[in-house]
Amino acid sequence: MSKTIAFFPEAAFGPALNSVGIAQAVEALGHRAVFLSDPGFVSVYEGYGFEAHPVNLSEPMPPEQMAKFWEDFINGHIPNFRKSPYDQIDNYVKDCWTAIVDSAKWAEKDLPGVLAKISPDLICVDNVILFPAIKRFGKPWVRIISCSENEIEDPKIPPHLSGCGEKDFSCHQAYRDRFNEVIKPIHDDFNGFLAECGEAAYPIGQFFEASPFMNLLLYPEPVKFERAHPLDPKRFQYLEGCVRKEKPYEVPTFAANNDKPLIYISFGSLGAGDTGLLKRLIVTIGKLPYRALVNVGDYMGEYGDLPGNVIIDSWFPQPSVIPQVDAVIHHGGNNSFTECLYFGKPAIIMPYVWDGHDNATRVDETGHGFKMPRYDWTDADLAAKLETCINDPAMKAKLAATSAHMQARNGPQKAAGILDELVRTGSYAGA
Template identity: 50%
Template sequence: MQKQKLIALFPEASFGAALNCIGIAQSLRALGAKPVFICHEHFQGLFAEYGFDEYPIPQVSPLSAAEHQHYWERFIERSIPYFDQTPLAQIDSYVAPAWEAIIDTAIEAEKPLQQLLTRLKPDVIVLDNVVLFPAIVNAGCPWVRMVSCAETELPDARVPPYLSGVLASDSEACARYTEQYLKAVKPAHERFSQFLASNGTPPCPPGQFLTDSPYLNLLLSPTPVRYEREQALDPQRYVYLDGCVRREAPYIVPHFPRHNDAPLIYLSFGSLGAADTGMMKRLIDTLSTLPYRFLVNVGAYRDMYTTVPDNVYLDSWFAQPAVLKECDLFIHHGGNNSFCEALYFGLPSVIIPYCWDGHDNAARAEETGVGRYLPRFADPLAALPAALEQLLADQAMQQRLQAFSERMQATRGTDLAAQAILAL
């Protein structure tokens, strides 16, 4: 009998990457493979909920998993004041420090990851991260780069700089951002290059912390928002998935004491955005004045909301694909999973980004006519009521989004990814 293929998926410690990989793992399992998850200790339990084996990376530092989680929570809390800055200002205040912290995590994980991969002996490794791990490159099996951030993560002359939130047509803004970014991250890049060299791995290009896989690279970017590239990507090595949405049980919409027959809107800013409880409370105050129903994801901070408006339902966790299937519009931070899932279910987006590739997806949504970009540095709460009214009334946009949705759902990106991985 043919040996069952063992596919090790290693997403970064974020819900976007983790849930994206769960969708791929569901399709891999359906095709007869055995997908397993390598994870950071404080992410244990999430993958087991979907029926997958978990292999946490052993900690080599004296910090416990809870203390590691607290370290990242403190990092986010310290970063909240920078979420209202422009992407250009965030380079020095948030982006460069974030790269330093991410590199610390990669260095700490390297030896335990080498040992774990030697024990697992996977047939293929799928890496959904923003940073390279030499242990994966040197594991002796094919590895896959999963680009679950915005397509801007793969540089091209006709694609805006990663994390910039500018349009490709604005060459002056692109050049200004690139110059400042390369200068700010140079110390982190040099430190990371030394780490790679010490583990027999070539350095990444300037400003980058992850190289393309020589075997296979998977991109979430849906067709309606894909960029025209100056250098076309080789379709044998780069596969566009048109989104990648996991399967969830149906969601039962709760009863709302007020506006129970009004359009249903889902709001989620991811785990990072939920930490900004001051912004979330101001946002909920605005929602309470609007003639719609709102489902609001407040993450691990549910206990901080003592009063809730009658047209708002709060929870610490929603099975997002199941919820979006019931909604009319999605307010989010521009995370790539959220951006793709909005398109997958034919929903217009109102994007209020606070960091990272949320800026890129927000600008692209506005540019391609699939949503509105409300920058946090330009009073988004004042602009929100009119944006919601406009998008909900835009019949032409809704028809376009419905056509996009039908095409994406017919593509079945999770199956496409699983087939490409098994073809290795």
């Protein structure tokens, strides 16, 4: 029997498109997938053929202004991209959590009515904060963790957003202590909101909880952490990424180096505002024996006099591009991170914020690519790392094994099967 499954991703393309991939697989099983959406993202879901219902996550504003909110937020913090994860806590991270807590308060105004209207049988939320109305709706709810798996904490693994190495325990402790110190006033405010909603307070540093029904981690098993407390498979399942289907992409003809290895460069829709870095990369690649496709987002007008081996565009169907390239330079967003692993492509990650720091460290320490600073590098540094990415036998073998593992386990189909069991029976028996 067909059931209604609602998806509520945060207002960013990574979580949004991951949920689209799962929703496509859910509909293939005969269920109805609908989206609860930040108003600025309604058109994204409608573009994939889904019904989408707006939920205000901030003071109402015109959709085009809403869509630019996080872009403007990120661009305002570009000077902080030069700082370490620790030194971003009292600026970018603090401002982010302030905005996220505000979004939860705003959502509570609309969510009860929207849920009553849709009447979903199951709700899937991909966010870093609790929306009390979802927990209180009376139907099973699933948490999707589309960022690094360290969003689900464990004393043995690096704290979320820290970029610490797996075994660098002094880094873990220093980051946790500083985060909790800076975040305390925001956390106290959130606990006050939870109390108003009839919810128990969360311990310091925690803004969400694991679902008692199911938690889906997009993180791939080949890079997962060794935990002190292993996750119960009846409540936690790894999806090995959720690579969505996109329209085919034909690599254009380049004016120069048309027979050379192909690089794809993207810092995501939000990171495209760092035009200074992208211009520097274009100049450097222009001198190397490669070709490059570069995603420049909404900033096409900022670029001129491109080298003949570089082609820019405002958007690329990334899951159709990455299989055709030899290496990727990206910011460490979860989609880019998992898609490179899924297709067996080495990555140079230049992180700037959030879990990009964690993914950059992880790709480096597991041998799937390199972590590089965004600004403190030389042309020779980049050239050497690209050479290794494209030609190193050990890295190629590691990536081939990870890709084979992930492609043998279709993430969206696995998620859809779990959701199907949950929505039919109310629980998941385990694989």
